[in-house]
Amino acid sequence: MSLTGTRVVDFTRIISGPFCTQLLADLGADVIKIETAAGDPLREQGKKVEGLSWYYAGYNRNKRSIAIDLRHPDGHEILADMIASSDVVVENFRPGVMAAMGFSDERLRKLNPRLVVCHISGFGSSGPYSHRPAFDFIAQALSGFMSVNGNADDLPLRSGLPVSDLVAGLYGALGVTAALAGLREDRAFRSLDISLTDGLVSLLSYMAADTLATGEPPQRSGNDHPLVAPYGLFRTADKPIAIAPSNDAIYARLLNAIGRDDLATDPRFDTNEKRMADREAIRLEIEPVLMTASAEEWIERLNEGGVPAGPVLTIPEMFDDPQIRHREMVLPVPHGPHGTVRMLGFPIKSTPGSCEMRRPAPALGQHGDEVLGELGYDRDRIDTLRAKGALR
Amino acid sequence: MSLTGTRVVDFTRIISGPFCTQLLADLGADVIKIETAAGDPLREQGKKVEGLSWYYAGYNRNKRSIAIDLRHPDGHEILADMIASSDVVVENFRPGVMAAMGFSDERLRKLNPRLVVCHISGFGSSGPYSHRPAFDFIAQALSGFMSVNGNADDLPLRSGLPVSDLVAGLYGALGVTAALAGLREDRAFRSLDISLTDGLVSLLSYMAADTLATGEPPQRSGNDHPLVAPYGLFRTADKPIAIAPSNDAIYARLLNAIGRDDLATDPRFDTNEKRMADREAIRLEIEPVLMTASAEEWIERLNEGGVPAGPVLTIPEMFDDPQIRHREMVLPVPHGPHGTVRMLGFPIKSTPGSCEMRRPAPALGQHGDEVLGELGYDRDRIDTLRAKGALR
Numbered sequence: 001m002s003l004t005g006t007r008v009v010d011f012t013r014i015i016s017g018p019f020c021t022q023l024l025a026d027l028g029a030d031v032i033k034i035e036t037a038a039g040d041p042l043r044e045q046g047k048k049v050e051g052l053s054w055y056y057a058g059y060n061r062n063k064r065s066i067a068i069d070l071r072h073p074d075g076h077e078i079l080a081d082m083i084a085s086s087d088v089v090v091e092n093f094r095p096g097v098m099a100a101m102g103f104s105d106e107r108l109r110k111l112n113p114r115l116v117v118c119h120i121s122g123f124g125s126s127g128p129y130s131h132r133p134a135f136d137f138i139a140q141a142l143s144g145f146m147s148v149n150g151n152a153d154d155l156p157l158r159s160g161l162p163v164s165d166l167v168a169g170l171y172g173a174l175g176v177t178a179a180l181a182g183l184r185e186d187r188a189f190r191s192l193d194i195s196l197t198d199g200l201v202s203l204l205s206y207m208a209a210d211t212l213a214t215g216e217p218p219q220r221s222g223n224d225h226p227l228v229a230p231y232g233l234f235r236t237a238d239k240p241i242a243i244a245p246s247n248d249a250i251y252a253r254l255l256n257a258i259g260r261d262d263l264a265t266d267p268r269f270d271t272n273e274k275r276m277a278d279r280e281a282i283r284l285e286i287e288p289v290l291m292t293a294s295a296e297e298w299i300e301r302l303n304e305g306g307v308p309a310g311p312v313l314t315i316p317e318m319f320d321d322p323q324i325r326h327r328e329m330v331l332p333v334p335h336g337p338h339g340t341v342r343m344l345g346f347p348i349k350s351t352p353g354s355c356e357m358r359r360p361a362p363a364l365g366q367h368g369d370e371v372l373g374e375l376g377y378d379r380d381r382i383d384t385l386r387a388k389g390a391l392r
Numbered sequence: 393m394s395l396t397g398t399r400v401v402d403f404t405r406i407i408s409g410p411f412c413t414q415l416l417a418d419l420g421a422d423v424i425k426i427e428t429a430a431g432d433p434l435r436e437q438g439k440k441v442e443g444l445s446w447y448y449a450g451y452n453r454n455k456r457s458i459a460i461d462l463r464h465p466d467g468h469e470i471l472a473d474m475i476a477s478s479d480v481v482v483e484n485f486r487p488g489v490m491a492a493m494g495f496s497d498e499r500l501r502k503l504n505p506r507l508v509v510c511h512i513s514g515f516g517s518s519g520p521y522s523h524r525p526a527f528d529f530i531a532q533a534l535s536g537f538m539s540v541n542g543n544a545d546d547l548p549l550r551s552g553l554p555v556s557d558l559v560a561g562l563y564g565a566l567g568v569t570a571a572l573a574g575l576r577e578d579r580a581f582r583s584l585d586i587s588l589t590d591g592l593v594s595l596l597s598y599m600a601a602d603t604l605a606t607g608e609p610p611q612r613s614g615n616d617h618p619l620v621a622p623y624g625l626f627r628t629a630d631k632p633i634a635i636a637p638s639n640d641a642i643y644a645r646l647l648n649a650i651g652r653d654d655l656a657t658d659p660r661f662d663t664n665e666k667r668m669a670d671r672e673a674i675r676l677e678i679e680p681v682l683m684t685a686s687a688e689e690w691i692e693r694l695n696e697g698g699v700p701a702g703p704v705l706t707i708p709e710m711f712d713d714p715q716i717r718h719r720e721m722v723l724p725v726p727h728g729p730h731g732t733v734r735m736l737g738f739p740i741k742s743t744p745g746s747c748e749m750r751r752p753a754p755a756l757g758q759h760g761d762e763v764l765g766e767l768g769y770d771r772d773r774i775d776t777l778r779a780k781g782a783l784r
Contacts, residue, residue, distance in 0.1 A: 001574065002570035002571050002573060002574030003570060003573060003574055004574065006573075015597065023566065027570045027574075028574065045598070046598045046601050046602055046605070047601070047602045047605035047606050048605070049605050053601075054601040054602070054604060054605040055597075055598045055601040055602065057601070058600070058601050105743075122700075123715055123719075124715075124719055124741065126718065126719075127714070127715045127718035127719055128714050128715055128718060129702075129714075129715040130715075132695045132700070132702075133642075133695065133698055133699065133700045134700055135636040135638055135700040136636075137615075137617070137623070137624075137634055137636040137700070138634055138636055138700045138701065138702040140634075141625075141633075141634035141702050141703065141704040141705070142702045142703065142705055142710065142713065142715070142716075143705075143710060144705055144706060144707040144709075144710040145552070145553065146634075146704055147552075147704065147705060147706045147707060147710075148552030148553065148707070149541070149549075149551055149552040149553075150542070150549065150552070151546070151549070154543070155615065155625055155632065155704075156625075156704050157541075157542065157543070157549075157614060157615060158614075158615050158634075159541055159551060159555075160537070160540030160541040160542070160599070160610075160612060160613070161537065161540065161541075161595055161596065161597055161599065162597060163551075163555070163595070166595045166597065167559075167562070170559070170562045170563070170566065171562070171739050171740055173566055174415065174419075174562065174565055174566045174569060174740065175740040175742065175746060177566060177569040177570045177573050178394035178395060178419045178569045178573075178740075178746060179394050179742075179746065180573040181394060181395060181398075181569050181570075181572040181573035182393065182394030182395055182396065182419075182420065188744075190742055190743070190744065190746070191742060191743045192740060192741065192742045192746065193741040193742065193743075194739070194740065194741070195719065195739075195741075197715070197716070197719075198719055198721055198737075198739040198741070199739050201710065201716065201721045201736065201737075201739070202721070202736055202737070202738075202739035203553055203555070203558045204553065204707060204736065205407065205447075205553055205554060205558065206437070206438045206447045207552070207553065207707055208450070208707060208735075208736050209438050209439070209445075209446040209447040209449070209450050209735065209736075210438055210439045210446070210447065211707040211708055211711070212446055212711070212722065212733075212734040212735065213438070213439035213440070213441050213446040214439050215708060216708075217706040217707050217708050217709075218552075218707060220552060221552075222549060222550075223529075223547065223549060223550050225529070231529070232529075233533075233547055233548075240547065241533075242529055242530055242532075242533035242538075244527040244528075244529040244530055246527055250525075303524045303525065306525055307525065308514075308524070308525045308526055308527040308529070308530045309530065310524075310530040310533050310534050311533065311534065312533040312534075312538055312539065312548050313533070313534055313535075313536055313539065314536060314539045314609040315536040315539060315540070315596060315599055315600060315603045315609050315610060316603055316607060316608075316609050317536075317609075318534065318535060318536040318539075318593065319603070319604070321534065322519070322520050322521075323515055323516075323519045323520055323521040323522075323534070323589070324534075324589070324593065326518065326519035326520060327515075327516055327518075327519055327587065327589075327590055329590055329593045329594070330604065341604075342604040343600075343601065343604065344593065344594055344596065344600050344601075345590075345593075345594070346594075347563050347586070347587075347590040347591045347593070347594035348563055348566065348567040348570075348584060348586065349516065349584070349585040349586070349587075349590070350567065350571075350582055350583060350584045350585065351497075351582070351583045351585075352580075352582065354567060354570060354571065354582070354584065
């Protein structure tokens with residue numbers, strides 16, 4: 001796989017950092033998860049089955065775990081040895097915590113002049129808010145994301161997913177991978193500084209472009225497209241479906257597919273501007289036709305007619321959908337005493353394969369002996385470290 | 393920069409593909425945008441200033457453009473030459489279109505046995521929906537994203553941003569970069585297959601894990617956290633602020649910061665479960681205190697007290713925020729006759745730099761002569777191609 005042979009020392013916990021290192025691990029990197037005796041708090045979050053949090057299991061697949069007392073001088077020495085022999089360090093503490101632990105960028109560079117370090121934090125490691133406590137919701141609010149999510153008459157709305165955490169994890173993985181790609185042979189120390197807020201801001205797309213061009217804030221428009229009508233959720237005989245005719249040509253196909261070609265020349269609806277001006281009027285023409293057949297029938301007919309249309313699925317429905325099943329977006333993973341855990345699949349599909357399941361998420365400290373053995377620590381030394389409490 | 397020396401032949405248009413190649417270009421790759429005489433439709437979308445769409449300008453910075461008649465045999469030959477001498481091809485046509493143009497994966501492999509190809513589509517290049525027309529909104533609906541976005545009493549809600557397009561672009565860039573990283577010296581052909589739907593599914597996080605563990609669909613919870621209370625938007629003397637006390641320790645800090653330590657032992661609120669059961673009751677204790685001072689004052693005080701809190705900004709407010717300005721999330725880019733265009737900055741910050749602005753978005757076909765010259769085409773040949781209509 002792409003990152004086989006790359007070793008990552010992983011100080012991350014909860015979501016954004018572990019998602020970043022999960023992506024690196026899925027791509028083949030050897031990710032060594034550094035935990036304390038308490039373990040990643042995620043081990044205790046989410047629904048457990050047979051004593052295992054499936055939330056933890058998903059974000060920590062393909063990783064190994066070593067549990068170290070980070071305040072013990074011998075624990076510190078183990079980390080220094082690991083960092084010296086690795087390619088990447090990833091951490092998502094609040095800015096300054098790594099330095100307070102004795103691992104400033106300066107120290108890291110001394111330990112390993114070829115290291116790629118990736119810091120992930122709420123606001124970044126510099127600037128007036130860098131030392132504020134952060135959380136996904138705060139980044140969503142600050143970034144402008146919430147201002148364009150939701151219905152016009154309601155308050156700004158967060159995403160149901162911790163989207164800023166996840167996007168920051170993706171940018172972290174991209175930054176690390178790009179640094180590894182570019183400098184495979186002649187690598188110099190590089191320190192990346194990824195923020196939850198910057199990541200979401202970077203996705204503001206035409207909302208940002210139009211705002212910068214005009215100075216005007218975009219409005220929330222719920223399920224309506226801000227620039228196109230008709231568009232959105234429409235009722236059928238059983239349940240609503242999503243229809244997205246994004247331009248005049250596809251609008252014409254929609255009219256054809258529902259047997260309402262007459263509307264094409266109706267002076268009330270013959271331009272997108274007119275349809276935008278009275279979204280309800282065009283809906284009142286279209287929806288009664290859609291209500292004569294089921295969602296499934298209309299999705300079939302509209303897609304055949306070249307109109308993007310699809311169901312609005314709950315998460316369990318999505319997991320049962322034939323396309324999602326075909327794409328193997330759920331993986332069953334044998335997890336020893338915890339049974340078979342089902343978790344999200346790999347979104348990077350490739351031929352030959354880029355990602356694979358090599359090992360389930362580790363128990364706390366499961367690979368301590370193995371990892372230290374690879375560093376050249378002998379049995380006696382490992383036993384002594386454990387007796388001293390530096391290693392769990 | 394990381395991808396300096398990597399050449400990308402870029403067949404993409406609109407958002408998901410161009411965002412992918414923008415990330416590669418920002419990281420240093422030489423991205424050659426293949427356009428037809430009509431140009432990327434994005435050139436005509438979004439707000440224009442001095443004749444230039446700022447939406448187009450943002451997504452196409454750092455790229456070069458060549459305009460080719462894709463149906464002309466000589467146009468086809470130019471593309472084959474470019475592909476043979478490049479590292480990466482990225483495209484976001486509907487599955488099958490590249491093959492119909494004469495560039496199936498098989499042909500691409502023959503042209504360049506070391507190529508990394510990245511296909512981006514709505515549902516992926518295989519499976520029962522692979523040939524359906526796709527659009528961001530349909531992927532949001534199918535993926536389950538909409539089922540957890542929005543208020544409990546409303547319909548499922550799309551994200552205000554085209555989030556599935558953008559996440560697919562990020563995965564495409566990560567997959568390409570990982571392929572380049574792993575196989576720098578001994579590279580074999582690799583074909584990536586990225587879907588808007590798979591990308592969003594992969595972000596379902598604890599929503600997916602809990603669903604797989606229990607079979608129960610998660611509920612929409614608007615701005616409330618599904619597992620924690622209090623949490624959300626709270627009114628102050630002037631405007632609402634976001635507060636995210638994600639665990640009991642931070643809840644205690646919140647009570648301290650607002651001078652309501654008494655609530656810590658109030659039997660109505662002494663566990664998260666009790667607070668979740670009646671979110672309004674705890675809000676009625678907290679909000680009256682918050683309404684005695686401004687949003688700015690409370691954000692300052694809460695952050696000092698270790699409670700994640702922040703403003704809910706519109707996009708123009710966000711661009712004026714001191715943290716966002718410090719992080720240079722808006723870049724002014726001189727754009728020749730179109731004046732200075734302001735666009736989103738780079739979310740991957742690094743020392744030394746990973747991303748930089750090297751050139752503004754290209755005019756249609758601006759680099760045709762230059763690119764063909766680099767391929768070894770002489771002046772006569774280029775003039776002939778242009779006279780024949782193969783090159784614009």
